[in-house]
Amino acid sequence: MSDDTLTLPPREDASTAAAAGAAGRLSGYNFAYLDEQTKRMIRRALLKAIAIPGYQVPFGSREMPLPYGWGTGGIQVTASVIGPDDVLKVIDQGADDTTNAVSIRKFFARTAGVATTERTTEATLIQTRHRIPETPLKEGQILVYQVPIPEPLRWLEPRETETRRMHALAEYGVMQVKLYEDIARYGRIATAYNYPVRVNGRYIMAPSPIPKFDNPKMHRNPAIQLFGAGRERRIYAVPPYTAVESLDFEDHPFAVERWDQACALCGATDSFLDEIVTDDAGGRMFLCSDTDHCAERRRSRGADAQEGTT
Amino acid sequence: MRETTDVPKPDAAAPLIEVRGLSKTFCLHVQGGTRIPVFDGIDLAVHPGECLALVGESGTGKSTLMRSIYANYRPGGGRILVRHRGRIVDMASAEPREILEVRRHSMGYVSQFLRVVPRVAAEHIVAEPLRMTGVGETEALERARAMLARLRIPERLWRLAPATFSGGEQQRVNIARGFVVGFPILLLDEPTAALDAANRRVVIELIAEAKARGSAIVGIFHDREVRDAVADRLFELNPGKEAAAA
Amino acid sequence: MSDTPLLRVRGLTHLYGRAVACRDVGFDLWPGEVLGIVGESGAGKTTLLKCLSAQLVPTHGTVEYDTRDRGLVDIFAALSEPERRMLLRTDWGIVHQNPRDGLRMAVSAGGNVGERLMAVGARHYGNIRREVLDWFDRVELNRDRIDDRPDGFSGGMQQRVQIARNLISRPRLLFLDEPTGGLDVSVQARLLDLLRRLVAETGVAAVVVTHDLGVVRLLAHRLMVMRGGEVVEHGLTDQVLDDPQHPYSQLLVSSILQV
Numbered sequence: 001m002s003d004d005t006l007t008l009p010p011r012e013d014a015s016t017a018a019a020a021g022a023a024g025r026l027s028g029y030n031f032a033y034l035d036e037q038t039k040r041m042i043r044r045a046l047l048k049a050i051a052i053p054g055y056q057v058p059f060g061s062r063e064m065p066l067p068y069g070w071g072t073g074g075i076q077v078t079a080s081v082i083g084p085d086d087v088l089k090v091i092d093q094g095a096d097d098t099t100n101a102v103s104i105r106k107f108f109a110r111t112a113g114v115a116t117t118e119r120t121t122e123a124t125l126i127q128t129r130h131r132i133p134e135t136p137l138k139e140g141q142i143l144v145y146q147v148p149i150p151e152p153l154r155w156l157e158p159r160e161t162e163t164r165r166m167h168a169l170a171e172y173g174v175m176q177v178k179l180y181e182d183i184a185r186y187g188r189i190a191t192a193y194n195y196p197v198r199v200n201g202r203y204i205m206a207p208s209p210i211p212k213f214d215n216p217k218m219h220r221n222p223a224i225q226l227f228g229a230g231r232e233r234r235i236y237a238v239p240p241y242t243a244v245e246s247l248d249f250e251d252h253p254f255a256v257e258r259w260d261q262a263c264a265l266c267g268a269t270d271s272f273l274d275e276i277v278t279d280d281a282g283g284r285m286f287l288c289s290d291t292d293h294c295a296e297r298r299r300s301r302g303a304d305a306q307e308g309t310t
Numbered sequence: 311m312r313e314t315t316d317v318p319k320p321d322a323a324a325p326l327i328e329v330r331g332l333s334k335t336f337c338l339h340v341q342g343g344t345r346i347p348v349f350d351g352i353d354l355a356v357h358p359g360e361c362l363a364l365v366g367e368s369g370t371g372k373s374t375l376m377r378s379i380y381a382n383y384r385p386g387g388g389r390i391l392v393r394h395r396g397r398i399v400d401m402a403s404a405e406p407r408e409i410l411e412v413r414r415h416s417m418g419y420v421s422q423f424l425r426v427v428p429r430v431a432a433e434h435i436v437a438e439p440l441r442m443t444g445v446g447e448t449e450a451l452e453r454a455r456a457m458l459a460r461l462r463i464p465e466r467l468w469r470l471a472p473a474t475f476s477g478g479e480q481q482r483v484n485i486a487r488g489f490v491v492g493f494p495i496l497l498l499d500e501p502t503a504a505l506d507a508a509n510r511r512v513v514i515e516l517i518a519e520a521k522a523r524g525s526a527i528v529g530i531f532h533d534r535e536v537r538d539a540v541a542d543r544l545f546e547l548n549p550g551k552e553a554a555a556a
Numbered sequence: 557m558s559d560t561p562l563l564r565v566r567g568l569t570h571l572y573g574r575a576v577a578c579r580d581v582g583f584d585l586w587p588g589e590v591l592g593i594v595g596e597s598g599a600g601k602t603t604l605l606k607c608l609s610a611q612l613v614p615t616h617g618t619v620e621y622d623t624r625d626r627g628l629v630d631i632f633a634a635l636s637e638p639e640r641r642m643l644l645r646t647d648w649g650i651v652h653q654n655p656r657d658g659l660r661m662a663v664s665a666g667g668n669v670g671e672r673l674m675a676v677g678a679r680h681y682g683n684i685r686r687e688v689l690d691w692f693d694r695v696e697l698n699r700d701r702i703d704d705r706p707d708g709f710s711g712g713m714q715q716r717v718q719i720a721r722n723l724i725s726r727p728r729l730l731f732l733d734e735p736t737g738g739l740d741v742s743v744q745a746r747l748l749d750l751l752r753r754l755v756a757e758t759g760v761a762a763v764v765v766t767h768d769l770g771v772v773r774l775l776a777h778r779l780m781v782m783r784g785g786e787v788v789e790h791g792l793t794d795q796v797l798d799d800p801q802h803p804y805s806q807l808l809v810s811s812i813l814q815v
Contacts, residue, residue, distance in 0.1 A: 156662065169638045173645075173675025177660075177667045180674065183681055184664055184703045249681040339803030340810050381792060383799040406778045406792050407586050425773075429749050441756070 025113035032079040032112040038062055042080040042235070046226060049237035054199025055167070056150050061233040071104060071129060072230030074146035078127045081142060081226070082108065087115045089123035094131040094272065094289035101129075118292050130193070132214040134271045134293035137223035139240060145208045147229040150236065152196045152206040172204050175247060183252055192257070198245045199238055207244075213256045213272045218244040263288045266297035324393070325355035326495050326526035327379065332388035332402075334374055348374050352388065354545050356526040358494075361517060361540050364530050366547035372530045375547065376497050378402075379528065380419045381409045392417060392495060414442050417495040420488035422481075422503060432475075433458060433468040436486045443491060457486040461512055478504040489516050496520055498529040502536050514539045560622050562587050562729060562761050563608070568617035570603050576785045577603035581617070583780065583790065587728065590755060590762045592776030592793060594769060594808065600785040601765040602733060608763060609650055609731040610640045621729070623647070645675055649722030649760075653734040655714035658721070659706050665692075665717050666702035672725040691720040695750060712743035716750070723758060730755075730762040736771060748774050769812055773797060781805045 030036065038060075045059040064072040082088065088108050092101040096118040104127060105116050117123055120135040127144040137143060153163045156174050166172070175196050182190045195212040199205045207218060208227060218225060218238060225238040238244060248254040262269045264285040271293055273286040288294035332352040338344045348371040356362045364372040377383040379390055381401045390401040394416040399408055413419075418439070436454035441447065458468055461482040467475065472483050481504045488496065498517070502510045510533065517540045520527060531537035561584035568581040578600035585591055593601050606612035608619055610631055620628045624647065629635060635643070644650065652658035659668050670678075670688045678684050685702075692699050695716040706714050715735065722730060735751065736744040752775055755762060764775055772779055772793055779797070780790040781804065789802040800806045 156660065169641060171641065171675065173671055174660075176674035176679075177663055177671050180670060180681065180684065181664060181667050184666055184685075248679075250679045251682050336799075337801075338806065340806045377798070382794050384791070384795055384801065407589060409792060410589075410777055429746060438756075 026110050029111050031084070032082050032108065033065075034062065034076065034079045038076075039080040042076055045235045046077065046080065046237060049226070049235050050224070050239050052203070053238050053242050054197075054203030054205040054236060056234040056236045058233055059235050061230045064230065065107075066103070068231035069148065071100060071127075071146040073228030073232075073235070074127050074129070074144050074230075075104060075107070075228075076230060077144045077226050077228035077235065078108065078125060079112075081144075082112055082114060082125055084112070084114060086124045087117050087122055089117050089120060089126045089292075090128075091126070091131060091133070091290075091292075092129040094133075094274075094293075095291045097291065119296070120292050121296075130209045130211075131272070131289060132210055132217045134288070134290040135296070136217075137221055139222040141223040143221075143223050143225045145210075145225065145227045147206065147208040147227050147234070148231070149194075150206055150227070150229040150232050150234040152204050167203060170202065172198075175204055176249075179247060179249065179252075183249070189248065189252055189254075195254075196247050198247060200242050201245075204247070205236060205238075205244075211257065211272055212246065212254070215244070215246045215254070216256065220244075259286060261286045263294060263297075266294045266301065268294070268297055323357070325357045326393045327354075327356040327528065328389075328391040329354045329375075329379070330389045330391070332375070332378065332390065333386045334371065334378060334383065335386050349547060352547075356495075356528055358524040358526055359521050360542050361521055361527040361529060363537050363541035363544050364528065364547060365537075365544050370547040372547055373499055376419075376499055376528060376530065380413070380417065380497055382419075414439075416493060417497065418488045418491060418493035419497045420484050420499060420501050422500050429471050431469045432463065432472050432483050435472065435483060436490055439487055439491045453490055454486070457490045458483070460516075461486050462509060478506070478509065481505060482509060485513060485516070489520065492520070492523060492525070494525050496525055496527045496529075498527060498531075500530055500532055502531070502533050510536055560628055561585055562589075562622050563763075564618075564620040564628060565608065566618050566620075568604065568607055568614050568619065570600075570607055570612065571615045576600075578607070578782070578785045581780075581787055585729075585761055585763065587761055588759045589778060590764060590776045592772030592779045593763065593765045593782060594767060594772055594779065595782035596767060596808075599782040601767075601782055604782070605731055605733055605763065605765045609648065610644065611650075621647075645672055646725050647727050647729065649725070649727040649730040651715070651718050651722060651730065651732045651735050653737045655706065655711065655718050658718045659714065661705060661707045663705070664703045665697070665706050665709070668706060668717055669720045669724055672721065676725070687724065688720075691724050694723075694754070695720045696746075710743075711739050712747055715739070715747055719751070719754070723754060723760070726758070727760060730760050732762060732764045732766075734766050734768075735764065736766075736768065744771075751775055769797065769809065781808065 041060055045057045049055065049057045061072065062076060064075055066072060088105065090096065090101045090105040092098040095101060108114055109116055120126065120133040123141065125142045126133065129146040132143065151163055153166055153174060155178065157163050157166065179189050191212065193211045194206055194209045195215055197205050197207055197215060197218065207215060220241050220243065222240050224240055227236045246254040259273050263271065263273060265287055268288055272289045274289045275284055275286055277284050329352055333350040334348045336346040336348065338346065352375065354362065364375060366372055374383055378385045379401065385402050388402060391398050392401055392412060394412045399412055401409060401412065433451060433454050436457060437450040440450035440453060455468060463479060463482055467479065472480050475483065485501055502513050505513065514536060517527060529540065531541065563585040566582045569579050570577045581604055593604060595601050603612065607614040613632055619631050621631050622628050631640060650658065666685065666688050669691055670684045673684050673687065689699055689702065692702060697713060697716050706717050709717065736747055739747065748771060755775065764771065766772060776793045778791065779793040780787050781796065781802065783804045789796055789800065789805045796805060797809055800809050
């Protein structure tokens with residue numbers, strides 16, 4: 001289960017199941033940092049969230065060893081569902097090697113002693129900030145989203161009492177008004193991320209600041225999707241194979257982003273691309289935001305290339 | 311809400327207006343409770359095609375009687391039976407919505423003063439009563455304009471609001487409004503007060519046409535010439551005493 | 557004439573603690589009728605309006621509304637809160653005295669006017685916009701302002717947006733609380749004229765609360781005079797204003813300056 005490194009430099013924090021056993025865990029802390037009572041409380045919230053897809057369940061968010069706004073909600077959800085046999089992947093904007101992803105992965109390696117990976121296909125539990133992996137997920141996998149503002153109606157209605165009532169009574173006209181405003185101002189729906197969706201035909205949900213490109217991936221996904229907002233103290237969920245529809249107008253249907261360039265590294269034309277500025281002269285290149293997906297493609301292309309030449 | 315009292319069934323030759331035992335006293339609470347009796351025990355009837363002129367000195371209650379028939383004033387006692395769409399309505403005790411129905415379809419009132427509705431063009435003011443009976447906008451405007459033309463209001467004034475019109479012009483807008491629908495019952499309070507001879511003649515014609523149509527008219531005519539031309543009967547109100555029909 | 561009133565009110569009483577805001581108010585309102593409620597400040601008019609429009613649950617009494625599908629129902633006893641809120645968004649309209657209470661200032665005028673359509677499922681942007689523009693014409697708002705926010709509008713224009721926002725869902729009953737309060741006299745006149753025309757065109761019934769007798773003279777078919785929480789007189793508007801019976805009504809009418 002070692003990762004290949006054909007053309008890429010080796011990753012610093014790659015670890016295997018054998019290396020990270022109980023011996024690697026920090027002493028003095030409960031498994032995965034949170035005490036069992038807290039996990040129990042969060043699991044109850046998660047069960048409720050799964051039972052009511054898209055509904056925001058309040059929970060007693062705990063102080064975590066990183067500030068609000070850095071993924072405390074996601075970490076608490078992960079900590080509540082992770083088990084010793086899980087394989088954890090953590091990404092931030094699609095990349096496994098950013099500071100946040102590295103820190104959080106290390107956190108669980110040290111407090112839970114679980115195996116970690118960068119490969120989507122090998123992970124059982126994926127915590128993500130602002131992207132859904134390109135590789136399609138399978139039954140049995142869990143995706144945990146980090147959510148800054150869980151309330152999709154907050155832009156218009158600052159009162160929590162009122163937004164709760166609006167959700168309870170399914171008074172969602174204002175969400176449509178938001179899209180109307182976009183079209184009136186920009187000629188098209190300009191919302192590019194955190195694009196509101198309707199879950200299971202009932203609740204309107206903020207999918208977290210994933211690009212709208214990723215919205216279709218949520219629809220009838222075989223994996224369990226959990227959402228944690230630590231600062232706002234809300235948990236919500238989308239069970240497997242649930243309908244998730246992006247809001248739109250009949251004459252302005254929902255559409256995802258498209259690029260006229262391919263990934264400079266792997267040549268993908270169907271993944272979400274980041275724009276990288278390469279010099280002062282306006283040079284730039286487009287790369288897959290999902291680093292694992294990109295690496296995987298390069299691996300298989302490399303393998304194809306090798307096979308092809310023989 | 312007042313109960314509608316038992317009213318008789320109508321028949322063809324019956325009067326369109328029948329007043330029975332009508333009395334009116336003003337009680338001015340703001341002025342220490344002063345009571346001003348106006349009339350008592352008034353009986354009168356007006357038949358289709360007939361014009362009844364109310365006569366009497368000023369202060370005897372002619373206008374008050376007319377306003378009571380229109381339900382603009384509330385009488386102290388008695389009944390005001392009017393024929394409305396094949397049934398009889400007592401204006402003294404009917405519900406507001408019934409009274410509004412009667413005013414919309416069966417009874418028109420030309421008063422001395424045009425209560426100025428801000429900004430509305432004369433032709434629309436005149437068209438409004440037609441619109442309220444269900445006539446479409448285009449036809450209502452056409453008929454309104456025809457009536458304004460008949461009353462010799464210059465076309466350039468039709469699209470203006472009457473606030474700046476002369477007294478006589480405002481009066482003629484009032485008249486146009488009252489006659490454009492062809493009400494079965496018409497109440498005319500000094501319709502020719504501010505008009506010159508030519509316009510008085512037009513009003514006399516309009517009244518004659520209404521009578522020929524079978525309308526019943528009650529009028530107060532300060533002008534003897536007009537009264538003699540249109541009135542079939544006179545009803546005299548005397549101060550403080552029971553009034554007698556002439 | 558229909559036999560069922562649009563709104564039937566019986567024994568409506570509201571108390572704030574032991575203070576009586578309004579006592580034993582009862583009336584029937586018929587389709588297309590405009591009822592004016594006048595009285596001085598503190599007479600209980602606004603409380604009454606809030607009870608009638610389901611914004612406040614009265615202490616005693618009933619308010620029944622002739623719903624499209626179930627006939628006359630008690631809006632507090634027979635309707636759930638979601639049903640009441642739905643009623644307020646579709647069949648009813650409320651024009652607040654302060655436009656800020658009735659508009660979303662963070663949303664464009666067009667968004668404000670179109671919201672009710674979107675709230676009941678309209679999903680075609682082009683159609684929504686077309687209908688909004690149509691209503692802009694009807695309330696005499698400049699079409700160019702459709703994408704501007706109402707906080708940049710004058711008071712009179714804000715009221716027009718409020719009116720359009722309510723009427724676009726073709727309500728059968730409109731509640732207006734001092735619709736011309738705080739506006740310049742010339743602006744008031746134009747707004748009243750607009751309301752008068754729209755009421756006649758749409759056949760909507762309305763309850764108008766105001767302290768301004770000029771407003772009721774122009775708009776209302778019937779009038780209720782309130783004092784100290786009680787209805788002291790009610791009847792045809794022109795009758796109550798031209799031949800007031802109750803001492804307080806006479807006082808009210810005689811207090812207006814004839815200009």
